[in-house]
Amino acid sequence: MKKTVKIEKLGGEGVGIAHIDGKATFVPYSVPGDELLVQIVHETNSYIKAEIAEIIKPSRVRIEPVCEYFGNCGGCSHQNIKYETQLQFKQELLSEIFRDFVKDGVKIEDITPSPEQFGYRNKMQMQCTASRGGKIGAGFYKIKSHDIVEINNCPLHSDPINKLVKSTVSTLNQFKILPYSEKMKKGTLRHIVIRESKRYSEMMMTFVSNHATLLNQNKISKALFSKNKNLKGLFLFHNPHDTNVIFEDSEGIKLNDNRSPLKKIFGSDYITDSINGVNFSISPLSFFQINTLQAMNMAKFIEENTGFENKKTSLIDVYSGIGTLSLGLCHKFENILAIELVSQACALARHNAIMAKVKNYSIRRGDAAELITSALNSFKGSGSFTDKYRSVILDPPRAGIDDDMKDFLCEVRIPEIIYVSCNPHTQQRDVSRLCAKGGYKVVKIAPFDMFPQTFHIENIIKLVQK
Ligand SMILES: C[S@@+](CC[C@H](N)C(=O)[O-])C[C@H]1O[C@@H](n2cnc3c(N)ncnc32)[C@H](O)[C@@H]1O
Structure with missing residues (x-):
């Protein structure tokens, strides 16, 4: 069933809220002020979930998103809102909380x-997926789902990170590495995690694998290091568990310990970034802002x-x-x-x-x-x-x-x-x-x-x- 609504405000998770017959209606990727025709996709006694079928009149703060995957990929919710208005919404939400x-x-x-409004993220965590022709691809989860949207470029990350992803996916395909399937619980590569130092432009990458080693991992490593001069360290994290936690059970582990699921394939143990003049070495498992x-x-x-x-x-x-x-x-x-x-x-x-x-x-x-x-x-x-x-x-x-x-x-x-x-x-x-x-x-x-x-x-x- 379709209904016309006007979006009143954003909820805590950035989802637009309107009311249909007094019932709170949640419309992902809508903007306060939007007049929309929405398709109802789920209704309970207390709320409705709906999707945008047509934008009748866009909000005056709505803008064209930079990213071609916006609306499909679950990574961003606000790219279609002017930056100053994003800030204002966050300020208002805090006043409420x-x-x-x-x-x-x-x-x-x-x-x-x-x-920086784009390119600010120093860490990219991608899910591996089956791409066309039985190849491996990489992407992000759709909003509130475990379906993966394959992506070629993410504007929240820097150009060097995006280039490294492309080069990695093509190298993995060259060596016929298969993605892990969460549904079938089969396959090899689950995630690719890249970290970048903004200060020194260094990168490190971790393959999260269902198996303890990757077939041809040394050849893959050689190919990646020769193509990507800023890549300083390559790691493999063995995660055979039935979980979507990327680095499952990683709290007590040490790098290269025999029992450790994290092994260095090649390069440095860490990369270094700097905050207000203090240098910080960062490893695959440690938190960094x-x-x-x-x-x-x-x-x-x-x-x-x-x-x-x-x-x-x-x-x-x-x-x-x-x-x-x-x-x-x-x-x-x-x-x-x-x-x-x-x-x-x-x-x-x-x-x-x-x-x-x-x-x-x-x-x-x-x-x-x-x-x-x-x-x-x-x-x-x-x-x-x-x-x-x-x-x-x-x-x-x-x-x-x-x-x-x-x-x-x-x-x-x-x-x-x-x-x-x-x-x-x-x-x-x-x-x-x-x-x-x-x-x-x-x-x-x-x-x-x-x-x-x-x-x-x-x-x-x-x-x-x-
Ligand atoms: C949000 S991060 C903050 C890290 C650091 N303050 C920074 O700015 O980089 C939270 C940190 O808490 C650590 N942590 C989580 N649970 C903890 C616990 N029960 N006791 C001590 N540390 C914990 C995590 O490993 C992580 O490093």
């Missing part, structure tokens, strides 16, 4: 635009908003990755303790600290809540734990911080928290609890557009003890 804090007088700062130039803006913000004037105190960086947000802060703090779960990330954080010639940075590997609790229990300094550690950076995965971590923060009450998040919904939940139970108040909310053309938002909240 954090309305209780806004009501209490906290101002949400203007979102910091991304220095996706938008390097915007990460620099965030790091500057954190530097300006942590620590206490006239007093050198210490900092704990929880969920620290390879040290991106805290290694540049060693001059400001007496000691920095970094806590991170992934073993390779910890190894690189240590390496990065040595390269940065800092002596007051230490790293512990393990679960955030467990290790911060053991740091408290084994604390031996003069004065109390919170006299020394007066600041904490939290930058958890999308799910936010767990209950143990929240309980710790509510009980111990470290005076200053900088909470960095790529999911404002879980961040709001966590921050509300810290305010209600831990004696904190929000003093700053500062969003950063880390992911242009998509609905994702990066947000930093500063909390202090009341």
Whole structure:
């Protein structure tokens, strides 16, 4: 059945919302202000899902998307919206999510635009698929689906990354490597993951394979290194599991350990990028902020908003990755303790600290809540734990911080928290609890557009003890 609707606003996942007979109707790839003829594809008692059948009158903020796959590929949701309006929508969404804090007088700062609107992603994760003529192809998932859209070029990634993908797919076909099929649970290559250093233009690539080795992998490697001068390292990650997690069970693993699913095929163990003058070595499995130039803006913000004037105190960086947000802060703090779960990330954080010639940075590997609790229990300094550690950076995965971590923060009450998040919904939940139970108040909310053309938002909240 078809209906005419006017799109009122965007929902949390960037999907346009209208109403049909009072029922919320979700229309992917629509823009607020669009007058549309939509095809209803699914209806329940409480909502409707519909697809655009015809644009009757486009919204005045609708633009032509740059990418030929937009609307089919699930990677972008906002490419058909003017960039300034994307920022405005994100700002409005945050005002809604954090309305209780806004009501209490906290101002949400203007979102910091991304220095680059396209070509900003330093990591490309592609799914392998069967292409025409039984060949291997690579692409991205369609929106909310495991069907793959094969793509030739993605404008969110740089030209060198796109060139490397083309050259890789053609080399893999030359050597008759077959894609893995999620449905049939058969085949070889599941994903291709490429990382790029913006500062030094280096790239590394990981083949995620259903098998422990690729047939002719050394010949494939030779062909790829001779065609791509910026390629510095090639790896194979063995993932035979029934999962769509790319690097399944990768937390404790070390590179080239006999039992490790990650093996280097050829080249360097890592590539190096730089954030505000500090070099960071990055390996296939360690987290690195996706938008390097915007990460620099965030790091500057954190530097300006942590620590206490006239007093050198210490900092704990929880969920620290390879040290991106805290290694540049060693001059400001007496000691920095970094806590991170992934073993390779910890190894690189240590390496990065040595390269940065800092002596007051230490790293512990393990679960955030467990290790911060053991740091408290084994604390031996003069004065109390919170006299020394007066600041904490939290930058958890999308799910936010767990209950143990929240309980710790509510009980111990470290005076200053900088909470960095790529999911404002879980961040709001966590921050509300810290305010209600831990004696904190929000003093700053500062969003950063880390992911242009998509609905994702990066947000930093500063909390202090009341
Ligand atoms: C969003 S990333 C942030 C990394 C780092 N702050 C940065 O900016 O690059 C989250 C990090 O938390 C780590 N992590 C996930 N769960 C954890 C846990 N339970 N304990 C400690 N670290 C964890 C991940 O491995 C990842 O490096």
